Amino acid sequence: MTTVGSGSEVSTGHGWFYRTFRSAPARARWGRIDVKASPYLYVAPFFILFAVVGLFPLLYTGYLALHYWDILPTSPQQGDFVGTQNFLTELGQPKFWIALRNTFSIFLLSSVPQIMAATFIAAVLNANLRAKTFWRMSVLLPYVVAPVAVSLIFGKMFADRYGFFNAILEGIGLSPIAWHVEPLASHIAIASMVNFRWTGYNTLILLAAMQAINKDLYEAAIIDGAGRWRQFRSVTLPMIRPTMIFVIITSTIGGLQIFDEAVMFDSSRAGSSGGASGQFLTMTMYLRDLGWSGSVRNGFGRASAVAWMLFLLILVIGAINFLLTRTIASAGPKITREQRRTSRAAAKQAKQKVLRQQQSFRRNQLKGRDKQDASEGGQR
Amino acid sequence: MKHALRLRTAAAGATALTLAFALAACSGGSDGSETPNNDGQSNNSDNSSGEEITLRVGTFNEFGYKAAGLYDQYMEENPHIKIEEVLAAEAGEVMATVKSGLAAGSGLPDVQAIEGDWMPEFAQSASLFADLSDSSLDGRWPAYIVEPATVDGTLLGYATDTGPEAICYRQDLFEEAGLPTDRAEVAALLEGDWDRYFEVGKDFVAKSDKAWFDSAGANYQAMVKQVENAYENSDGTPMDLETNNTIKGLYEQIAKASVEDGLSAHFGQWGDDWFSAFQNGAFATMLCPAWMTPIIENSAAGVDGWNIADVFPGGGGNWGGSYLTVPAQGANIEEAKKLAAWLTAPEQTAKVFTEVGNFPSQIEAQQTPEVQDKVNPFFNDAPVGEIFANRAAAITVVPYVGPNFAAIHQTVQDALNRVDIEQSQSVDEAWQQAVADFKSLGL
Incomplete structure (x- = not known):
């Protein structure tokens, strides 16, 4: 360093490269940029990918939902702006409502028992078992089976005439169930395929959450005299709440988008999909039929409208589930508003009391210190 | 949950995206x-x-x-x-x-x-x-x-x-019911229109505990394809289903034959039960296009009685x-x-x-x-090549299939499925719903 800085302009004899990258201030500047920008850079691939394959289609579907659109243009109306007409058309379609009913029914019949069973199995697996890994891997086994294979097997089991379940029912003297005819029966059949496949998966996720719970909490609960059920209710459930929310939200999304199982259950290819009266026509099947069957005019526009309504529905149900999960899994028994008010008031009083005590303690301490002065010094 | 679904959503998104770019282009x-x-x-x-x-x-x-x-x-x-x-x-x-x-x-x-x-x-x-x-x-x-x-x-x-269509039949079941078994005789017996086919069926079911045919829908499909303008005028405009007496007549003919005369085995083609039915010998005849023969052969493996008659109700028919x-x-x-x-x-x-x-x-x-010269040993050495060539030559009608055919056809097929397979509605109720379904198509 021979030259002396003369204020703003520094001539070092180095090139621009040194100045922009290697010099101390430059390095400091780049360091700051690195610290600030790098994290975004690292997460960028996901978001770029998401923007391309997630966000753009989402918005473009919204665009299509407001227009007259066929995948292969056949009408001069192609591309015309129709406003909310596609939404109104769909809301006026009986099939739309049937599909909505079926989707909800299958969603409830699959997600609710599934998560309850998964929580229970996870709690059992969380206990001290011999050959832990064996049991844990076993519950995941159905998940490894391809959905199409599951559907093929279940299709044979739920067949109306020569099916396995009906053979059993008839064997014990009951009347067979028309699995493809009765709406509720068909929903149960489809839900059981979903449950077969996904219960184990959710079990493992919940099990992982349970294993992360601090054992001290259980010890404390045991010392307080809590039994197994009480421990589960007051320690396990509140502690796995975040995971529970995740599991419930994802199964809501999956459940409302139910497609594979219902399509595979629909083995007959003559007539409409989802049964002759739409017994198990789901929203996604309906959407597919609108957009791709080719027999519906303005199919893409209407399918896009259905897609957006399904999207909004999932958001709403997801939000409801999120709120429900927060209240249901929160610790302790139900407290009435009155009790809560009194307990809040009591807490406030107690707090103030403690505050007052602290203040008076400090005052006394200060007084004592004044008296003793420097003879002993402050004990911390 | 449902990674597969999400992946599919992504894939669908990608498709939509390419599509969008292309459309823009x-x-x-x-x-x-x-x-x-x-x-x-x-x-x-x-x-x-x-x-x-x-x-x-x-x-x-x-x-x-x-x-x-x-x-x-x-x-x-x-x-x-x-x-x-x-x-x-x-x-x-x-x-x-x-x-x-x-x-x-x-x-x-x-x-x-x-x-x-x-x-x-x-x-x-x-x-x-x-x-x-x-x-x-x-x-x-x-x-x-x-x-x-x-x-x-x-x-x-x-x-x-x-896919020229002939009639495949179980000669063993025919024999039990006292019907002729030789394919030339069966062809002569069934020669005629659909009424003739159903008449022989009534004779058969009276003497047998098996059904005459597999599915109402398959028969209806063949009947419709013998009509020049089934659902649409030749310029592509749809006819009103409610006043379409040709279709209503065909629908009632097959629906009544299936349910009231008990000719149908009440299966939906391609369903699990339908495939199982070949092994259970649930029905005696079915309409078979040329490409159906290997499907019957595979599904009915071990059953000896299948044969093919060089005949088709109402003349000729093509499927596929x-x-x-x-x-x-x-x-x-x-x-x-x-x-x-x-x-x-x-x-x-x-x-x-x-x-x-x-x-x-x-x-x-x-x-x-x-x-x-082709013969098929599974069908008791039926000369399949010759039979299907004759069946192809018998096709005289060119049905008009326009842009609305599939949608309208589906409403009637659904009605038949409700009557025949599900047996959840009467012939009239199902037709009424078909008319309502047609209206909600908004054509």
Whole structure:
């Protein structure tokens, strides 16, 4: 360093490269940029990918939902702006409502028992078992089976005439169930395929959450005299709440988008999909039929409208589930508003009391210190 | 949960995206034929000698070209051509792929096979296909095959195989019920219209605990295809289902025969129960297009009694068949046309028939010794080639299948399914709902 800085302009004899990258201030500047920008850079691939394959289609579907659109243009109306007409058309379609009913029914019949069973199995697996890994891997086994294979097997089991379940029912003297005819029966059949496949998966996720719970909490609960059920209710459930929310939200999304199982259950290819009266026509099947069957005019526009309504529905149900999960899994028994008010008031009083005590303690301490002065010094 | 679903959503998103870009591109420029590009091949569509051209042929299921050695033969005879086959995983997926490819204006093979059932839909986008009409090919196919693929004089596809329908029957069950078993006698017995077929069925069910036929829907499908204008006028406008007395008559005829006369086994074709029914011997006859015979053979393995009668109610009937098309977006349309014409020439389709059994749609091919002399041992040595050639020749009606056919047909099929398979509604109730369903189509 021979030259002396003369204020703003520094001539070092180095090139621009040194100045922009290697010099101390430059390095400091780049360091700051690195610290600030790098994290975004690292997460960028996901978001770029998401923007391309997630966000753009989402918005473009919204665009299509407001227009007259066929995948292969056949009408001069192609591309015309129709406003909310596609939404109104769909809301006026009986099939739309049937599909909505079926989707909800299958969603409830699959997600609710599934998560309850998964929580229970996870709690059992969380206990001290011999050959832990064996049991844990076993519950995941159905998940490894391809959905199409599951559907093929279940299709044979739920067949109306020569099916396995009906053979059993008839064997014990009951009347067979028309699995493809009765709406509720068909929903149960489809839900059981979903449950077969996904219960184990959710079990493992919940099990992982349970294993992360601090054992001290259980010890404390045991010392307080809590039994197994009480421990589960007051320690396990509140502690796995975040995971529970995740599991419930994802199964809501999956459940409302139910497609594979219902399509595979629909083995007959003559007539409409989802049964002759739409017994198990789901929203996604309906959407597919609108957009791709080719027999519906303005199919893409209407399918896009259905897609957006399904999207909004999932958001709403997801939000409801999120709120429900927060209240249901929160610790302790139900407290009435009155009790809560009194307990809040009591807490406030107690707090103030403690505050007052602290203040008076400090005052006394200060007084004592004044008296003793420097003879002993402050004990911390 | 449902990673598979999310992945699919992503995939669908990606498809939608490509589609969107393509649509944007299309609306910006002229039609999609402006960007000829095929695997880095040069852009000259008229091949100057020496230039090697790769032609891709998109097929599904089993077209038998590779098995019959046709690609190799063509490449040997045309050294500048290289053929690649693009085999789709399943037929259902092909329709969506072809549609997306047409909408995108790129990405489709030079020669694309499509199912005849999709023709009415693709016919609405005829300009996206190369015109294959060629006067030298006149008379290669009968009218009922060429007409559905023709739009305003433009030929969209060369037919490959076809599905002329005969009646397959269980001679052992016929014998038990005291009916003749010999196929010539059965053909004579059933000769006539649908009423005749149902009359014999009533005789049969009176003496047997089996049903006469498998499914009402399959019969209805065949009946409808014998009507020139079933659901639509020839200009494509739909007829009102409520006042469509022809269709209502057919519907009531088959529905009553199925339920009131108890002729139907109440199966939905392609359902699990339907497949199981072959082993359980639940019905004595079924309408069988040529391509149905291997399906019966596989499903009824071990059952001896199947035979085929050279007869069909109401004359002739066709179900199914495919076409080879040349999408206009291709880079080598002329060469693709030549290849498609060659692959669907009688000499080649006769070979395919011997190899994989697809029944040729070409009149000349049906008369070749390969086809005529073919017997099927499973069907008690029935001369299948001769029978189906006769059945093809018996087809006289060219049904009009327009853009609304599938949607309307589905409402009536659903009604029949409710009456026959589900047995959840009466004949009248189901018809009323079909009319209501038709109205909500908003055609």
